[in-house]
Amino acid sequence: MKTDTTSKWKQIGGTIVQCLSALSIVVALPTVASAYSADLVRSDFPDLERSSASTFGFGGMFRRPSAPVLLTDKNQTKKLHTAPSSHSFITRTLIKTSKENSSLLWSMYPASVRGRAFGATGGNPISSGGW
Amino acid sequence: MQSNSLKNALPFPLLTAPADANAGTQHAGQIRQPWLVSPTIDLLFVCGIAPWCFGLLTYFLLGDVLSKPNPSSNEHALTICYIVASLLIGESHQFTSILRYFFGPKPGPKVHWITRLPLQVIWFSLAILLILSGASTMGQFWIVSLLGTILGFPAMVIALPLVSLAANCFPLVLMHHICAQARTIGQIYCGKAGYQLSKAEIRNFAAVSTMLVFAGTCNVALPFSFDNTFIASDAFSIIKMLWNWGSVIGVAYVANQIVQRGIKTMEWLPLPTALLWTNLVLFVLLPPTAMVYVWLFVPVFYHATQHWAVAWSAKQQENVNAAATRSHLKQFLALLLPVQSLTLLVLFIPALFMESSALGVGGKTLSVGWSMLIFYIHYFTDRIVWRPRLKEAT
Numbered sequence: 001m002k003t004d005t006t007s008k009w010k011q012i013g014g015t016i017v018q019c020l021s022a023l024s025i026v027v028a029l030p031t032v033a034s035a036y037s038a039d040l041v042r043s044d045f046p047d048l049e050r051s052s053a054s055t056f057g058f059g060g061m062f063r064r065p066s067a068p069v070l071l072t073d074k075n076q077t078k079k080l081h082t083a084p085s086s087h088s089f090i091t092r093t094l095i096k097t098s099k100e101n102s103s104l105l106w107s108m109y110p111a112s113v114r115g116r117a118f119g120a121t122g123g124n125p126i127s128s129g130g131w
Numbered sequence: 132m133q134s135n136s137l138k139n140a141l142p143f144p145l146l147t148a149p150a151d152a153n154a155g156t157q158h159a160g161q162i163r164q165p166w167l168v169s170p171t172i173d174l175l176f177v178c179g180i181a182p183w184c185f186g187l188l189t190y191f192l193l194g195d196v197l198s199k200p201n202p203s204s205n206e207h208a209l210t211i212c213y214i215v216a217s218l219l220i221g222e223s224h225q226f227t228s229i230l231r232y233f234f235g236p237k238p239g240p241k242v243h244w245i246t247r248l249p250l251q252v253i254w255f256s257l258a259i260l261l262i263l264s265g266a267s268t269m270g271q272f273w274i275v276s277l278l279g280t281i282l283g284f285p286a287m288v289i290a291l292p293l294v295s296l297a298a299n300c301f302p303l304v305l306m307h308h309i310c311a312q313a314r315t316i317g318q319i320y321c322g323k324a325g326y327q328l329s330k331a332e333i334r335n336f337a338a339v340s341t342m343l344v345f346a347g348t349c350n351v352a353l354p355f356s357f358d359n360t361f362i363a364s365d366a367f368s369i370i371k372m373l374w375n376w377g378s379v380i381g382v383a384y385v386a387n388q389i390v391q392r393g394i395k396t397m398e399w400l401p402l403p404t405a406l407l408w409t410n411l412v413l414f415v416l417l418p419p420t421a422m423v424y425v426w427l428f429v430p431v432f433y434h435a436t437q438h439w440a441v442a443w444s445a446k447q448q449e450n451v452n453a454a455a456t457r458s459h460l461k462q463f464l465a466l467l468l469p470v471q472s473l474t475l476l477v478l479f480i481p482a483l484f485m486e487s488s489a490l491g492v493g494g495k496t497l498s499v500g501w502s503m504l505i506f507y508i509h510y511f512t513d514r515i516v517w518r519p520r521l522k523e524a525t
Contacts, residue, residue, distance in 0.1 A: 090210040091193065094423055098197050101419035102353035104426045105309075106302045110221030110435070111502040117214050118483070 089117055165323050166403070167316075167440040176436035177316065178403050179410030185432060186425035197423070216431055223474040224435035225509035227442040227466075230473055232512040236449065249511045253504070256294075301503055302352035307344045308510055309434050313411045314340045316437055317404040324401035335388065339381040346374040347415040351426065375416060382412050442466060445517060478505055 093116070097107045106112050166173045175181040192209060297304075314336055321328055328336075348354070349371035393399040414422065414429055446466050457465075478501070485497040 090189075090213055090427075091206055094193075094197060094427070097426075098420060098423045101351060101423075102349075103302070104351035104419050104423065105305055105347070105430070106352065108426050108428075109305060109430050110217040111499075111506065113214060113217045114222060114479075114482075115499060115502070 164444075165320075165401070167319075167444040173403055173440065174406065176432055177440045178406035179414070179429075179433045180406070181432040181436070182410075182414075182425050182428040185428040189427060190424045213427070218479075219471070220439065221431040221435045222478060223470050224438040225505055226470045226473045226477070227438055228509055228512045228516050229505075230470055231442075231445075231516040235516060246511075246515055250508065250515075252293075253508060253511075257504075297507060298500070298503060299356065300354045301506070303344075303348045303354050304510060305506070306347045306352040308513075309430075310340050310344045310347065310411065310415070312434065312437060312513075313407055316441065317407045319441075320401050320403040320407070324404075326398060326401055326404075332388065335381075335385050339378065339385050342374065342378040342381050343412065343415045346371075346378040349374050350415065351419050351422075378412075378416060382416075441517065442470075478502070 093107060093113075097104050100107075167177060175184070189209065193206060318328065318333070318336070349367075389400050410433070414425070414433070419426070443463075443466060446462070450462075482498045482501055485501060
């Protein structure tokens, strides 16, 4: 008897979860996708300039780190240069990653793609504060 | 003995078909399924043919944008498809293991406590963060100062360097995650095909996989700020070359071992495993400049789809009755919908909120941190969850 009641509640719970899931996908994803698609062509692709760090030790084997750039830095925009805005997200990604092969994996990683497409922030997440 | 060593090496023992003779007799009535989903889907999306096809297609659709960067009419549609695939298949794949960790079958007693430790550290750190931020919001400054005094020093000494390391080394861990998963799924295919691997072979595969991780890290997944921070380019070029050549020699040695075994015993590596591992080696070792178009699709249509295929296969084996009665579409939706909704609730919506909120830390930093946290939880739960039910393990 108890097992019957439990399985019944499990069934009801499962149905509710499935309905909510379907609803969340039907409503949220197209909204999100349309919001993103509007920005894809318009937004520029910021790219932090690579500062020339000084070298030291063992014939210049090690590099001294350059100061990180914070999002709160008002001058950050001056340090950015952008690709022509006529290019869409995918082309800019290809152009950028072909120049910086070492970031190929995380640039194509879905979280990075989302971050750049939605947030229009590029560059190194640690130094620029965004993907 | 050999089968035991294989079982111990796999994080997905549930999915391995009986690899030893006894198990073969025990499961005599069952049909051995050599694929995770189906031949076409496995070959395209698990073994790594899809990234090549999509890469070529993109190259032809966009034209060679790298040499002639002209806007193309195909770009917009392609971009939308790419981002939607990234969201639906790529990001959500992390939640297949997270969902299973919380709501799936309980992992067996064979899971060592050390495996769970990184997750417990994550939960503990989150709890402290929530308590401190909650107390701060409510204006209970004495709680903040008390807890800050008690937890502040150890947090500064232990947690901050760890968090910094985890954030900086994120691409390297990602590379390890991709290589380890590819190696393990290759071994699953071996188990399914009855191709028994010896301890030495498993050890060699693991060694070559580790070398590929470091070669791949140098080629396409350098830790953040590493190239411009720590080692000068000349010294780095030498390190990179050493890892690449080491990997080439390791791959050649293992390939030779496999061929020798095939010639002697007429037992050949199963086709899916051969394809899966060959593609991994090509993705990692081919010059990245020539691979940009292909790499565009590797995280989604090689790595993430592998994960979905394993989740599908596990679900099929656990719910044999449902698999027999329900249509494939219903089964697919039963797997997909909870994962997608959890992705929306836990990742997308909080990330959007964090980016738009005026928090002092910097909305982007918070959002990136959250995404990384989800990745690390996925990375560690992955090693725990794909195991047999408790009663099956005992």
